[in-house]
Amino acid sequence: MLRRLNQWSFLIGLLLAFDASCADYGFRIIRAELVPSEANYVLNADIDYRFSESAIEALRHGVPLTLVVRLKIKRQRSYWLDETIWSELRKFRILYHPLGKSFQIIHEGGNTESFASLTALLDAMGAIRGWSALPADRIVKDNSYEASLLVDLDIESLPLPLRPIAYVSPSWYLGSSWYRWRVAD
Amino acid sequence: MARRRLKPPLSLTILALFSALLASLHLMSTATQDASQLGKMYSWLVLINSLGSVLLLGLVGVNVYWLLKQLKRKAAGSNLTVRMVFLFTLLSLAPASIVFYYSMQFLQQNIDSWFDVRIDQAMEDALQLGQAALDERMRAVLKQTEQIAEGLEDSSESMVPIRLGELRDHAEEGELTVFSKQGRIIAFIGSQTGRIIPDFPETGVLLQVKQGKSYVGLESDVRDSLQIRAVVSVAGDDTQYLQGIYSVPLRLADLAKTVESAYVHYKELTFLRGSLKLTFSLTLSLVLLLSLLAAIWSAFLSIRRIVAPVRYLAQGTRAVAEGNYEKRLPVKRKDELGFLVESFNAMTQKIAQARDDAQHSRQEVERQRAYLETVLANLSSGVLSFDESMRLLTANQAANAILHAEFDKNVGATIGELTESQPHLADLMEIVGNRLEKQNGVWRAEIPFLGPKGRQELLCRGTPLFGSDGESQGAVVVFDDVTALIQAQRQAAWSEVAQRLAHEIKNPLTPIQLSAERLKHKLSKNLETAEAEVLDRATRTIVQQVEAMKMMVNAFSEYAKPSIIQLQRVDIDVLIEEVVALYPPQSGLEFELDLEPALPAVYADPVRIRQVLHNLIKNAQEALAPGVSGRMDIRTQLAEENHHHYVEIELHDNGPGIPPEQADRIFEPYVTTKSKGTGLGLAIVKKIVEEHGGSIRLDSGRGEGARFIIRVPIANETAAVRGLAMEV
Numbered sequence: 001m002l003r004r005l006n007q008w009s010f011l012i013g014l015l016l017a018f019d020a021s022c023a024d025y026g027f028r029i030i031r032a033e034l035v036p037s038e039a040n041y042v043l044n045a046d047i048d049y050r051f052s053e054s055a056i057e058a059l060r061h062g063v064p065l066t067l068v069v070r071l072k073i074k075r076q077r078s079y080w081l082d083e084t085i086w087s088e089l090r091k092f093r094i095l096y097h098p099l100g101k102s103f104q105i106i107h108e109g110g111n112t113e114s115f116a117s118l119t120a121l122l123d124a125m126g127a128i129r130g131w132s133a134l135p136a137d138r139i140v141k142d143n144s145y146e147a148s149l150l151v152d153l154d155i156e157s158l159p160l161p162l163r164p165i166a167y168v169s170p171s172w173y174l175g176s177s178w179y180r181w182r183v184a185d
Numbered sequence: 186m187a188r189r190r191l192k193p194p195l196s197l198t199i200l201a202l203f204s205a206l207l208a209s210l211h212l213m214s215t216a217t218q219d220a221s222q223l224g225k226m227y228s229w230l231v232l233i234n235s236l237g238s239v240l241l242l243g244l245v246g247v248n249v250y251w252l253l254k255q256l257k258r259k260a261a262g263s264n265l266t267v268r269m270v271f272l273f274t275l276l277s278l279a280p281a282s283i284v285f286y287y288s289m290q291f292l293q294q295n296i297d298s299w300f301d302v303r304i305d306q307a308m309e310d311a312l313q314l315g316q317a318a319l320d321e322r323m324r325a326v327l328k329q330t331e332q333i334a335e336g337l338e339d340s341s342e343s344m345v346p347i348r349l350g351e352l353r354d355h356a357e358e359g360e361l362t363v364f365s366k367q368g369r370i371i372a373f374i375g376s377q378t379g380r381i382i383p384d385f386p387e388t389g390v391l392l393q394v395k396q397g398k399s400y401v402g403l404e405s406d407v408r409d410s411l412q413i414r415a416v417v418s419v420a421g422d423d424t425q426y427l428q429g430i431y432s433v434p435l436r437l438a439d440l441a442k443t444v445e446s447a448y449v450h451y452k453e454l455t456f457l458r459g460s461l462k463l464t465f466s467l468t469l470s471l472v473l474l475l476s477l478l479a480a481i482w483s484a485f486l487s488i489r490r491i492v493a494p495v496r497y498l499a500q501g502t503r504a505v506a507e508g509n510y511e512k513r514l515p516v517k518r519k520d521e522l523g524f525l526v527e528s529f530n531a532m533t534q535k536i537a538q539a540r541d542d543a544q545h546s547r548q549e550v551e552r553q554r555a556y557l558e559t560v561l562a563n564l565s566s567g568v569l570s571f572d573e574s575m576r577l578l579t580a581n582q583a584a585n586a587i588l589h590a591e592f593d594k595n596v597g598a599t600i601g602e603l604t605e606s607q608p609h610l611a612d613l614m615e616i617v618g619n620r621l622e623k624q625n626g627v628w629r630a631e632i633p634f635l636g637p638k639g640r641q642e643l644l645c646r647g648t649p650l651f652g653s654d655g656e657s658q659g660a661v662v663v664f665d666d667v668t669a670l671i672q673a674q675r676q677a678a679w680s681e682v683a684q685r686l687a688h689e690i691k692n693p694l695t696p697i698q699l700s701a702e703r704l705k706h707k708l709s710k711n712l713e714t715a716e717a718e719v720l721d722r723a724t725r726t727i728v729q730q731v732e733a734m735k736m737m738v739n740a741f742s743e744y745a746k747p748s749i750i751q752l753q754r755v756d757i758d759v760l761i762e763e764v765v766a767l768y769p770p771q772s773g774l775e776f777e778l779d780l781e782p783a784l785p786a787v788y789a790d791p792v793r794i795r796q797v798l799h800n801l802i803k804n805a806q807e808a809l810a811p812g813v814s815g816r817m818d819i820r821t822q823l824a825e826e827n828h829h830h831y832v833e834i835e836l837h838d839n840g841p842g843i844p845p846e847q848a849d850r851i852f853e854p855y856v857t858t859k860s861k862g863t864g865l866g867l868a869i870v871k872k873i874v875e876e877h878g879g880s881i882r883l884d885s886g887r888g889e890g891a892r893f894i895i896r897v898p899i900a901n902e903t904a905a906v907r908g909l910a911m912e913v
Contacts, residue, residue, distance in 0.1 A: 061456035062449035098452070099315055099445040100403030100411075113387075114404040120389040159453065160216065160227050161460035164467055167228065 025052035025171065029179035032149045034073075036136050041183075043071060043131040047151055049122045052171040055153070056118070058162065059103075064095040066157035067125075070150045071133060073183065075143055082146070086134040091154065094121060145183035151176045199486065203479055206237045210472055234471045241478035248485040261499025262492040269492070273484035277477060285473045292465050300455055308451050315444045319403055322433060323413050326359075327401040330415040330429040333361065337419050337427065345425070346372035359431035360384075366395070366424045386416050386428060394418055394426055403433075411438040494522040501529055510537035565665070570650075572659040575600055575621065587643070587666045588613070589636045609636055613643070620647050621660050631667070640849035642668045672853075679854045679868070683745035687738045694731050694738070701727040744854065744865050750790035750876055754900060757832050758784055760791055761819055764798045774806055779820040785899040787832050793873045794897075798836075800866045801893055805838035808891070815839060824896060831879070831896040838890045848883055 032045035049067075051059070059065055073086035093106045097114075103121040105113045115121035139145060152175030155166045166172035213230040252270065255263035336352040337345060345363050349372045353361055362383040363372040373383050390400045399417040406412040411433040419425040433441070454461075497514040504512040510533050514526045558579075561568055567584030569592065571577060576599050580592030590607045600618040604611045613634050620628055627648050634641045645664040652658045705724035709717045758780045765776045802817065809815045816839045824833040843851055850856045852871040855864035874881045879897040 058456060062453040063456065096449075097403075097405070097445065098312060098448055099319065099441055102402065102404065104405065112405055114402075115387060116389055116402055120387060123389075124387065156225065156228060159457055159460075161457045161464040163228055164231065164464060165460050 025050045026174050027151045027176040029176050032179050034183050040132040041134050043133045045128040047126045054171045059096055064093045066093050066154040068152050068154050073147045147183050148178045148180045150178050209233050238474050244482050262496035266492050269488045274481050277480040296462050308448050311444045312448045315441045323401045326413045326431050327415045331417050334417045334419045334427045359429050362428045494526050567664045570661040573657050641666050642671050680745040683741040687742035691738045698731045752788045754786045755789045755791050774815040777818045781822045787897045788900050789877050797870045797873050800870045801836050808840040830899045834895040837892045840890050842890050
C-alpha cells in the first residue's frame with residue numbers, strides 16, 4: 001500500500017516538474033526531419049510555439065514579433081571538428097491587425113498569410129513542410145551528417161524601448177534548445 | 186627614456202577614454218530618440234556604456250581602496266586627498282543630482298502628456314468606424330457569394346463552371362472558386378489580378394464552413410491592399426464549397442489601413458509607455474553615472490597630482506628628520522608647489538653640506554686628538570690631566586708604567602677615588618692634590634714615591650690650565666722617574682770623593698808608616714825593655730792601621746777608577762758552577778742550584794762576573810749570625826722585558842735580609858748592615874753589572890732573607906752594549 005502511494009507521489013512529482021519546466025511558455029521542437037525531394041533535401045518540422053503572457057500582450061498591442069529559425073547541417077568527422085556544410089537562417093514576423101481582428105505572418109520574401117485567430121496562426125507556423133534546404137548532392141553517401149534546428153524570438157527586432165526589459169526578463173526568452181538528429185542518406 | 190616616450194601621456198589617455206565614452210553616450214541618446222540605423226546598435230551601446238561605467242567604477246574603487254590604505258597607514262597627504270576628493274565629489278554630485286531629478290520628473294511628465302484619454306477614445310472610435318464600413322462591405326460580399334452559391338444549386342459538376350460564369354457576369358468582379366470537400370477545384374474564375382491558381386482558405390476557415398457556417402473575413406492581399414474572403418457551402422450539395430475573394434475599393438482600403446496603422450502605432454506607444462520611460466531613465470542614469478564616475482576618477486587623478494608635491498615634501502621632511510639629507514624630491518611642476526619643492530631640495534642640500542663640513546672638522550679634531558694621544562703615549566714622561574673638579578681626564582702609558590697603576594680604568598675618578606682603588610698612590614696623590622689645589626701657578630717638586638718595586642724619585646711639574654676666558658679648566662701633571670738619574674749622580678759624586686780621598690789620604694800614609702818604623706828602629710835600642718815593648722806595640726799598631734787604611738784607599742780607588750772589561754761569550758751556568766765549587770761545605774754555606782739548561786750565552790767579562798758572584802756570596806756569608814748554617818738558592822732563567830731578552834740570575838739566602846729603610850740605598854757605597862767590610866761590595870757589584878749593560882735589584886718583597894736579581898742581556902743583544910762598554 002505504502003509502496004503504491006510512493007509510486008503515485010513520484011509520478012505526480014515528475015508531472016509537476018515537467019509542467020513547471022515546459023508547460024508555461026517557451027518554444028519546443030517536437031520533431032524535425034530532412035527528406036530528399038527531387039533535387040533538394042527538404043525540412044519538415046513540428047514546433048510547439050508557446051508565447052508568454054507578456055509576449056502575447058505586446059503582440060495584441062501592435063508590437064510585431066520576429067521569429068528566427070536556424071538550421072545547421074554538419075558533416076561528422078572522427079579525426080577533426082565537424083564541418084558545417086549548411087547554415088541557414090529564416091526570419092518571419094507575426095503581427096496583429098485590429099481592423100480585421102486577424103493575425104498575419106510576413107515571411108522574409110514579403111509573402112503574407114492571414115489567420116483569423118492566434119491558435120490558427122501558431123498551428124500553421126508550427127508545421128513546417130517542404131522547406132527546401134540544401135541541394136541533394138551536398139549529402140554524400142557513407143558520410144554521417146547531423147542536423148540541428150533552433151527556433152528563437154529575436155529580441156533585437158523588438159521596438160527599442162522594449163529591448164532592455166526583454167533582455168533582462170525571462171518571459172522574453174522563449175527560444176527552443178537545439179534539436180539534433182542524424183540525417184539519413 | 187625611450188619607454189617613457191612610447192607611453193602616451195596620462196592626460197591624453199584620459200581624454201581619449203572620455204571622448205569614446207561621450208561618443209557612445211551620444212550615440213545611445215540618439216538611438217533612444219529615433220529609430221534610425223542606430224536603433225540596431227542600441228543594445229551594444231547600452232552594453233558598452235554599462236561596461237564603461239563598470240570600468241570607471243572599478244577605477245574609482247581602486248582609488249578609494251588606495252586612499253583608504255594610505256589613510257590607514259597615515260601616509261603623508263592622505264588626509265588632504267580625502268578632504269579634497271570629498272569636496273570634489275560633493276561639488277559634482279550635488280548639481281548633477283539636481284539636474285537628474287528634474288530631468289526625470291520632466292521626462293515622466295512629458296511622456297505621460299503624449300497620451301490623452303480623448304485621443305485614446307478617438308482612436309478606438311476611428312477604428313470602429315473603419316470596421317463598421319468594412320463590415321457593411323463584408324456583409325454585401327457574403328450575401329453576393331451566397332446568392333451565387335444558390336445559383337449553383339443542383340448544377341452537375343460539369344455544369345458548375347458554365348453556371349458560375351453566367352452568375353459572375355451579373356455580380357461584382359471577384360475571384361470565384363468552387364472546390365470539393367477534398368480540395369479538388371471544380372471551377373475557378375480569376376479576377377483581374379491575374380492569379381491562375383486559386384488562393385485556398387486556411388484550415389480553420391474550412392472547418393468552420395464544413396460545420397455549415399459561412400465565413401467572411403478581411404485580409405491583406407498580395408499588393409498590400411485589403412481583400413474580403415467569403416466561403417460558403419453550395420446549397421443542397423454539401424460536398425462543394427464556393428469561395429469568393431473581392432478586393433475592397435482602393436479608397437476605402439487606403440483609409441482603413443491609415444486608420445489601422447495609426448491605431449496600431451498609438452496602441453504600441455501606449456503599451457510601450459512604461460518601457461519608454463524606463464529606457465529614457467536608463468539612458469539618463471547612464472549618462473549621470475558615467476559623468477559622475479568620470480568626474481570622481483578625474484578628481485582622484487588631479488588631486489593626486491596636486492597633492493603629490495605635498496606628499497613628497499612630507500616624505501622629504503620625514504627623511505630629513507631621520508637624518509637622511511641626501512633625499513632629493515622630484516620637481517615636476519613650475520608652479521608655487523614646484524617652487525616649494527625646489528626650495529626644500531636646496532635646503533636639504535645646504536644642510537647636507539653643513540653636516541659634511543661639521544663631520545669633516547670633527548674628523549680633523551679626532552685626528553689631531555689621536556695624534557696628540559700617540560705623542561702622549563710615546564712620551565717617556567708620565568702625564569696626568571685633571572678637569573676643574575679634579576677628576577682624572579687622561580693618563581698616558583708612561584704614567585701607568587712609572588706609577589705601576591692602571592689609570593685607564595679610573596678615568597673620571599677624583600683623586601680620593603684614585604687613592605681608594607690604588608692604595609700605593611696614596612702619598613703621591615695627596616701631595617699632588619694639595620699642590621694643585623693650593624698653587625695657582627706652575628710648580629715643580631721632587632717627590633719620593635714608594636711603589637711596589639721600591640722607592641722612586643719623581644720629578645713632578647704641575648701646570649694649571651685656563652680657558653680662553655681665564656676660567657680654570659683643570660690641570661696637567663707631568664712627572665719623570667729620576668731615580669736612576671739621582672743614583673747615577675750619587676754614584677758619580679762618590680767616585681769623585683773616592684778618587685780625592687785615595688789621592689789625598691794615600692800620600693801621607695807612606696811617610697807616616699816610614700816615620701813610625703824609623704821611630705821604632707832608632708828608639709828601641711835606647712829604651713828599657715818595658716818601654717821598648719810599649720814603643721814596639723805602638724808602632725806596630727800604627728803600621729797595621731796605616732796598612733789597613735792603604736787597603737781601604739786602594740779599594741776606594743778600585744771602585745772609583747774606570748774599569749776595563751774584556752767581553753767574551755760566557756755560559757752563565759758554567760760560570761756559576763765554577764764559582765760555587767770554590768765554596769766547600771766547611772765554608773758555612775750550602776748551595777742549591779736551579780739552572781735553566783738551555784740558557785743562551787751572554788757577552789761578559791768572566792773575571793768581573795765572578796767578582797760579582799763572590800761579592801754576593803761573601804755578603805751572604807758575612808750576614809749570617811754565628812752558628813747558623815747558611816743556605817743559598819741560585820736560579821737562572823731567561824727573562825723578557827720590553828722585547829729585550831735577558832739571562833736572569835736570582836740569588837736568595839736565608840739570612841736576616843735587608844731592612845726596608847735601607848733597601849733603596851743598599852747599592853750606594855758605605856751603606857751596609859754589617860759591622861765589618863768596606864761597605865763597597867754591593868756598590869762594586871752594581872757597577873760591574875751596569876758596565877755589562879745589565880741591572881741588579883733587591884727583591885725584598887717576598888719571603889725572608891735577601892733576594893738579589895741580576896739581569897744580563899743575552900749575546901746578540903749585548904752587541905750594542907759592547908760598543909758602549911768599550912768606550913768606558
